[in-house]
Amino acid sequence: MSIITQLIHSIPVDPQTGAIAVPIYQTSTFVQDAPGVNKGYDYARSNNPTRETAEKIIAGLEGGAGASAFASGLAAIDAVIKLLKSGDEIIAVDDIYGGAFRLFDKVYKKFGITVNYVDTTDVSTIFHAITPATRLIWLETPTNPTLKISDIEAVAKLAKAHNILLCVDNTFASPILQQPLELGADLVVHSATKYLGGHSDLIAGVVISKTEQLAQEIKFYQNASGAVLSPFDSFLLIRGIETLPLRIRVHNDNAQRLAEFLEQHPLVDKVYYPGLKSHPGHELAKRQSKGFGGIISFTLKEDTTAAATTFVTSTKYFKLAESLGGIKSLVAHPAAMTHKSIPDEKRRAAGVSDSLIRLSVGLEETGDLLEDLRQAFDKLAVQQAAHAATASAASN
Known part of the structure; x- marks a missing residue:
């Protein structure tokens, strides 16, 4: 059965x-x-x-x-x-x-x-x-x-x-x-x-x-x-x-596609998702689990709270909120939200950097979620370019 x-x-x-x-x-x-x-x-x-x-x-x-x-x-x-x-x-x-x-x-x-x-x-x-x-x-x-x-x-x-x-x-x-x-x-x-x-x-x-x-x-x-x-x-x-097995199947499929996209994005430094071969626990996860789940975390090349804040406030379908695991996609900035009770030194030592972003991938169409991430990265790129131009003008 x-x-x-x-x-x-x-x-x-x-x-x-x-x-x-x-x-x-x-x-x-x-x-x-x-x-x-x-x-x-x-x-x-x-x-x-x-x-x-x-x-x-x-x-x-x-x-x-x-x-x-x-x-x-x-x-x-x-x-x-x-x-x-x-x-x-x-x-x-x-x-x-x-x-x-x-x-x-x-x-x-x-x-x-x-x-x-x-x-x-x-x-x-x-x-x-x-x-x-x-x-x-x-x-x-x-x-x-x-x-x-x-x-x-x-x-x-x-x-x-x-x-x-x-x-x-x-x-x-x-x-x-x-x-x-x-x-x-x-x-x-x-x-x-x-x-x-x-x-x-x-x-x-x-x-x-x-x-x-x-x-x-x-x-x-x-x-x-x-x-x-x-x-x-x-x-x-x-x-x-009652719908848990069906939901998990879609969470997994969506998260795998999004993790692969994030791994190739030029503004992303590192992606944490067990479904990626680059993840150090990939083979172990394959042995002890039947899938890799619907949660993805990643860090930005600009490892600052400001960059992370720009990204998490720019998404449309990924709602900025605590929690995870629901049918609607969520985005969080752990350093300022879920893990703010952990002292900064201990938090960073555990890998929770200032730019770490966590995605709870929901049940929306994969293409819509990918487009949402793309437009958020575009906004981040525009802001970074503006800051660089300002800094360059100031130095001159």
């Missing part, structure tokens, strides 16, 4: 009414037959039929024992870190999502949980960073925003040999392209706001666990902390997932 057919038919028909769409159980509480005797639900924070259905669908997609849905991707990350205690250490990818860095550095650091940021594309670097206090390895692959690729299977073997949990942020790839649990990871997180939801109309996060024990621990923290996904957003998430 294909994954598309499997996904569509994993969404249940309502047994009570026959509704082919999952109902929205917009209720805070449930009537009990007797004290402590209920139909599987007592209070909507603890469980809700709509959210439960979304969790089961996503657990099935990732091949996990269970999933827990949260009110945001950061709430999902927060639940994973709650598995640790004071004195524990995390080894994390150096090119990390800014929100995760802020959570690690500004919240959990003061509780005695420390993070060592390393280049996880080199497994030996992870090995040398392990200490007796290391309890968790945190991977993003591809990373946000420079799209580094880490060997999930190799890191999983290393983690298992040292009795360390491995969590993979699978947001950029989605379960359609990459299956971290099958490659040995213990936990997978998603900002379901992105590709799982797919329409830029909800905020959500999910943690998928490989074992029933981990699933129950995460479920406990979901209930104890209370950052649960609402019934209506659970419904939106299910609706978005």
Whole structure:
């Protein structure tokens, strides 16, 4: 059975009414037959039929024992870190999502949980960073925003040999392209706001666990902390997932064409996209994923914030906005937007330069997106020529 057919038919028909769409159980509480005797639900924070259905669908997609849905991707990350205690250490990818860095550095650091940021594309670097206090390895692959690729299977073997949990942020790839649990990871997180939801109309996060024990621990923290996904957003998430395989196919095709165009453009310095043979993780990405995703990052030859700002404010179809993974194309300047919470020195060391631009390639016609990039580059070229002429006149 294909994954598309499997996904569509994993969404249940309502047994009570026959509704082919999952109902929205917009209720805070449930009537009990007797004290402590209920139909599987007592209070909507603890469980809700709509959210439960979304969790089961996503657990099935990732091949996990269970999933827990949260009110945001950061709430999902927060639940994973709650598995640790004071004195524990995390080894994390150096090119990390800014929100995760802020959570690690500004919240959990003061509780005695420390993070060592390393280049996880080199497994030996992870090995040398392990200490007796290391309890968790945190991977993003591809990373946000420079799209580094880490060997999930190799890191999983290393983690298992040292009795360390491995969590993979699978947001950029989605379960359609990459299956971290099958490659040995213990936990997978998603900002379901992105590709799982797919329409830029909800905020959500999910943690998928490989074992029933981990699933129950995460479920406990979901209930104890209370950052649960609402019934209506659970419904939106299910609706978005229904078309996930079809959307990912177009995201991939469009991004490949645009990355090839960018690689040849004279104003572009470097393109980060795993689908390009020039990408250092290209062969690894081919082995562990079924596609290269819809995110492209690139730097300009003029490595300045001003040049990047000109470009990102000149596009028409690529809307300047935070987030990614929706049907509409988006453009972002990570240094000033998604990664502004990371100190400049650390940000630049991880490859997030002043001119780095991130594209979330949507479902528009490829030709229209290519033309949009061309006209934005034309505007940048005109501005650069004007600045050069002004500088030349001033020197004379």
